[in-house]
Amino acid sequence: MQLHDTAARAAREFTPVTPGKASVYLCGATVQAPPHIGHLRSAVCFDVLIRWLEASGYRVTFCRNVTDIEDKILRAARAEGVSSWIVAERNQRAFTWAYDAVGCRPPDIEPRATGHIPEMIVLIRRLIEGGHAYPGGGGVYFDVRSYPEYGALSGQRLDQMRPAEDAEEDAAKRDPRDFTLWKAAKPGEPSWETPWGPGRPGWHLECSAMSTKYLGPMFDIHGGGVDLIFPHHENEIAQSRAAGDGFARYWLHNGLLGLAGEKMSKSLGNSLLVTEVLTRVRAPELRYYLVQAHYRSLLEYSAEALEEAAAAYQRIERFVVRAAEVLGDAGPGPAADELPALPVSFRSAMDDDLGVPAALAAVHACVRDGNQALAGSAKAAARASLTQVRAMLDVLGLDPLAPQWAAAAGSGAGPGAGDRLRDVVGSLVKLTLQQRDAARARRDYATADAIRDGLEEVGVVVEDTPEGPRWELKR
Numbered sequence: 001m002q003l004h005d006t007a008a009r010a011a012r013e014f015t016p017v018t019p020g021k022a023s024v025y026l027c028g029a030t031v032q033a034p035p036h037i038g039h040l041r042s043a044v045c046f047d048v049l050i051r052w053l054e055a056s057g058y059r060v061t062f063c064r065n066v067t068d069i070e071d072k073i074l075r076a077a078r079a080e081g082v083s084s085w086i087v088a089e090r091n092q093r094a095f096t097w098a099y100d101a102v103g104c105r106p107p108d109i110e111p112r113a114t115g116h117i118p119e120m121i122v123l124i125r126r127l128i129e130g131g132h133a134y135p136g137g138g139g140v141y142f143d144v145r146s147y148p149e150y151g152a153l154s155g156q157r158l159d160q161m162r163p164a165e166d167a168e169e170d171a172a173k174r175d176p177r178d179f180t181l182w183k184a185a186k187p188g189e190p191s192w193e194t195p196w197g198p199g200r201p202g203w204h205l206e207c208s209a210m211s212t213k214y215l216g217p218m219f220d221i222h223g224g225g226v227d228l229i230f231p232h233h234e235n236e237i238a239q240s241r242a243a244g245d246g247f248a249r250y251w252l253h254n255g256l257l258g259l260a261g262e263k264m265s266k267s268l269g270n271s272l273l274v275t276e277v278l279t280r281v282r283a284p285e286l287r288y289y290l291v292q293a294h295y296r297s298l299l300e301y302s303a304e305a306l307e308e309a310a311a312a313y314q315r316i317e318r319f320v321v322r323a324a325e326v327l328g329d330a331g332p333g334p335a336a337d338e339l340p341a342l343p344v345s346f347r348s349a350m351d352d353d354l355g356v357p358a359a360l361a362a363v364h365a366c367v368r369d370g371n372q373a374l375a376g377s378a379k380a381a382a383r384a385s386l387t388q389v390r391a392m393l394d395v396l397g398l399d400p401l402a403p404q405w406a407a408a409a410g411s412g413a414g415p416g417a418g419d420r421l422r423d424v425v426g427s428l429v430k431l432t433l434q435q436r437d438a439a440r441a442r443r444d445y446a447t448a449d450a451i452r453d454g455l456e457e458v459g460v461v462v463e464d465t466p467e468g469p470r471w472e473l474k475r
């Protein structure tokens, strides 16, 4: 299996620290707001990596953190007039719901930054003792000049590097490029006691402390979005290696989901919140959309591309559902470790740095063969295609008959149930709105308002626009 390692700037054969096992750390969300679909891309890309590692015979340990203390969370809490704990807790639940909704397996370990202050204090102490960090003004800073490799991951030389983002705030820094390990306490903010005074962790520190706590001082794969390469991952490497840990052996970065077009085209709003997008497409369709591009590519969002992805998923789904009906085979599908069921073209595509576009081409080719076999009543051939298609889809988390998607359809009644349910709800809301219009027409505003309030109570928000009433589900 070849994986593109950002640090090596090349694809490298994957050889784990411990044969047969793979340890993966992924930088998770900073939980200051509910997730939009951009947040899900990283989760879905790494979910496919984990599924492929498992399908290839590795026992995977997957750790993804939650950043539950950070400037943005504190700002959101102040703006709302509640404590930062409440903002973090609520949004962490929203993220967990969204990850589940698109079929991402939960991590084996999901540590929160605020639960690991003692580990961070130990790491800071090691860095100070080794001459790589220094306290000042109530904070503690990493001395970037003490670590000659600083800048290697992002390909920068220290003398050309811009100052750290908080350079102006901290007069105690010896060098503007030094980054903050520990922030001195400010009035009204949560803080913890340390040997250097009360304060709270800098963002970068938590990932070094938590990844090595759960995966060991040296582990296999560290992942995140390309936007994290600098400064976040550069700083993680500096902290951990300067402290003497081997740290991650492969650095994988997913491309971002570009939202520029959407931001320009409308008043931004919340149209790309996961909860909103899932009123327009079904969860496996959204997953297909996020999975189909290569994980390292930039995926520029457009409503058309999302619809195309949904249509492509439906083509696969129609074959699987129909073949399963005809052949009387809608079981849970082959286990992921039954590799012989996977076509060679699929396997080699996935082994080539998770080449999902080529792997999906193999799926669609197999669907075409299967449809032909069904049309010609060639049952054995159709069954072979169905088995292969479902085995491939399982690796991508897209098997329409998997319990995940049957459950997501709301009734366990199988594929298509979610569609039907949505159609029924749509018709009911339309009927209700017609009654409201009729009430308004006879100037019975009390009834019209009662109808609107009743809809809102069951989670249907109605907005009156010049083109007529629009409604959406709130969460």
Ligand SMILES: [Zn+2]
Binding pocket: 026, 027, 028, 207, 232
């Ligand atoms: Zn991180």
